[in-house]
Amino acid sequence: MQADLVASAGQKAAGTDPILRVENLKTTFRTGPGWTQIVKGISFEIGAQETLAVVGESGSGKSVTALSIMRLLDPEFSRIEGSVSLSGRELLTLPEAEMRKVRGRQIGMIFQEALTSLNPLATVGKQIAETLYIHGRMNGAAADAEAVRLLERVRIPAARNRANDLPHNLSGGMRQRVMIAMALACKPQLLIADEPTTALDVTIQAQILQLIKELQREEGMGVLFITHDMGVVAEIADRTVVMYGGELLEQGPTERIFDNAQNTYTKTLIAAVPRLGTMDGNGQPQHFPVIDKATGALRPPTQRRDTVDHGHEPVLSVRNLVKRFDLSSGLFGGVHGRVHAVENVSFDLHAGETLSLVGESGCGKSTTGRAIMRLVEPQSGEVHLAGTDIMALDKRRVRDMRRHIQMIFQDPFASLNPRIRVGEAIAEPYLTHKLGNRAQARAKVADLLVRVGLDPAVASRYPQQFSGGQRQRICIARALSLEPKVIVADESVSGLDVSIKAQVVNLLLDLQESLGLSYLFISHDMAVVERMSHRVAVMYLGEIVEMGPAASVFANPQHPYTKRLIAAVPVPDPARRNEVRKVANDEIKSPIRAADFVPPTRVYRTVASDHIVQDWEGDWKV
Known part of the structure; x- marks a missing residue:
């Protein structure tokens, strides 16, 4: 199979020599007394002005491949075999002094x-x-x-x-x-981009992708683009290499990979890409297709029933929430400015409903979630949870209140104590709130692990023994241990591989259906938000600028900022790869204001049923 893949690599014009040729590359790391092979004999080529995407989940060997090409691995603890030639010059046998000249000058x-x-x-x-x-x-x-x-x-x-x-x-x-x-x-022949957009907001990601394409056309360089996101692959790559477990599973022109993938894993990656505009005919979210571990086949999308009853009082009601952070000059200096993180935010969340807060980093989404839970104390506003005024509670009663509203954080590893077994971490809230004895807690932990798709036997393991997706499932199980009414999910899937993200989103939808949970879903990923949400609130500089049913907001966005967010989502269609997209190059403005700044009174108008938008004048970024 490897020989066939090598033979098909490139499909370049006759007589055109590749800039980079990788043949049977193998990378092995020292692990204790022995050696473990991480990259297992992969081969590919990159031509001038060509972009090759190497795609796969975390741990597939993508970054190790790039570091092997650059020879940036410690030779004492690693071995690189095979051939890596740059414009016909073998790199693996170059003296280190010569290789240092290649790095930066010929390969960036x-x-x-x-x-x-x-x-x-x-x-x-x-x-x-x-x-x-x-x-x-x-x-x-x-x-x-x-x-x-x-x-x-x-x-x-x-x-x-x-x-x-x-x-x-x-x-x-x-x-x-x-x-x-x-x-x-130094105007290199080859640019290696290792996950350059993974941690960026969708608008900044669009800017970086567009910039790389423009600079490539100007310089005529080849690009090796490493990513786990098939949506980004469709946006930028001429050809695609799919890796899993250090092996090359499939490669070819990106159009063929998307239209006629041969490998089940490749199909899974493509199917898991969230796409805008793929709601069902009733405007309701659907599950992401994922691979069935038992059969190896793809599970088709399944429609979720609309469980929201707007005829009753909301389970969470927020009115005029304000949170500002003072900026002072030194220990004894006065306040010279304030960060207006959350400014006059109001919304309702009903039982069984998902309301998403969306926007770029710094817009106030996470601070809103933390202020609602009183993890940070707001300056003013009202928050009612099932009729209880959260702002009026003392510290002891606030802790009791948190039984009914739990939070899932972005980084599951940082959320779990590495010295505590995951079973103990899940049981801790249950025991702290005195909901049962230790025997009952153990039974509860086993039940919750099953609910989130894990074997109860893993309760005795430590967090570092799990993958990122599994750790996030453990955090979800811990949040469920108190049987809350509301879960605040703060960027809970943004750091996950695309297929793991699909599994976690499906899990959240399943749990909402079976338990009647309400989600305040905080995210900057518009495609995931469309799938998850009943309603969407768009935040900019601490304020909600547009809010309404997900189907209405995505089909008929009104505010310029909402339009910008939606326009920046990668289009998973390789046929549109060469289109020049109009992408705004400005960054989100600072929410810092003078100490005496008084926010203007905002006016909202209704554009459709339950769909409101903030009026703006001229430059809406002010």
């Missing part, structure tokens, strides 16, 4: 975590200039001027001033642009 690399990849003590302009100096391109004032030019080229506004900023003073999208500028500084 963008890493997933821009903040950890940049020196926190050096300005971004100096770091780009250092790349030029190390590779002998230029130095001194010329290198500084070229660094500014590169920042301008990657669409960073006020580049001359931004060149003097430290990395932490830039947003995530801007830091990623700095990484791209650094990777392109």
Whole structure:
């Protein structure tokens, strides 16, 4: 099979030599007394101006493949075999001194975590200039001027001033642009982009993808794009390589992979991609198709019954919620400004309903969820849970109240104590609230693990012994241990691989159907929100700018910001890959205001049944 895959690689024009040729690449790591093979003999090629996507879930060997090509693995603890040739030059046998000249000059690399990849003590302009100096391109004032030019080229506004900023003073999208500028500084033949958009908001992701495509056309370079998101693959890749467990399962033109995938795993990845506009005829969410572990076949989408009864009082009612954070000058300095994180937010959530709060990072979504649970204390507003005024409760009664409203956090590993077995973690809230004895708690844990699709026997394991998706299921089980009425899910699927995300979303929908749960679903992923939600509230700079039934908001968005979010969602259609999309390059504005700032009175108008939008004037970003 491997020989067939090698033979089919590329499908390039006759006589065109590839920039990069990888043949039978094997990477092995030292594990204790022995060795474990991570990459198991993969082969592919990349031509000039061609983008090859290497796609697969976490642990499939994608990033190790890239690090092997760059020879960035510690030779004491790793072995790389096979062949990696760049324009006909074998890289695996190059002396290290020669390989250092290849890195950065002929092969540029963008890493997933821009903040950890940049020196926190050096300005971004100096770091780009250092790349030029190390590779002998230029130095001194010329290198500084070229660094500014590169920042301008990657669409960073006020580049001359931004060149003097430290990395932490830039947003995530801007830091990623700095990484791209650094990777392109020496005009490499090949650009390796390792999950460059995974942690970014959907609008920033769209900007980065568009930027990479534009720069590729200008420079004529090949791109090796590593991702787990098939939606991004369709957006950017000419050809696709699918990896699983270190092996190459399938490769070919992206159109053929999407239209006629041969491998079941590939079909699963494609089927799991959330797509906008795929609701059923009644405007109700459907499950994501996922693989059936017993049969190996895809489980088709199943329609969820509408369980929302708007004839009764809401289970959660929020009115005029305000949360601001003071900014002071030093220990004894006065307040010179405030972060208006949540500003006059109001909504209702009914039994069995999912209301999604959507928007980019910094819009106030998570702070809203935390303020409702009083994990942060709001300045003003009313929050009623099943008729109880949460804001009027003392600390003891607030803890009792949290039995009825639980939170699932974004990072499941950080949410679990690594020293406590998962069974104890799930049972802890049950025992703390004195809902039963230890024997009853053990039975409860076993039942909850079954509910979330795990074997009760795993209760004796520790969090680090589970995958990310399994850890999130454990966090869901813990939240369910108190039988809450409301669950606040704060970006609970955003960090997961696309197929694991599909499984967790399906699980949340199943639990809502069987237990009548209400979800406040916080996310920036518009495609997932469409599948999960009955209603959607769009937040910008701490305010709700549009809210209504999911079907109405997605079919007929009114506010410019809502339209921007929807337009930025990757289109999982390879046929549209070469389209030039109009993507706004501006970042979300700062919610910091002067200490004496008084928010303007907002006016909302009704555009359809239960669908409201905030009026805006001229520049709505003010």
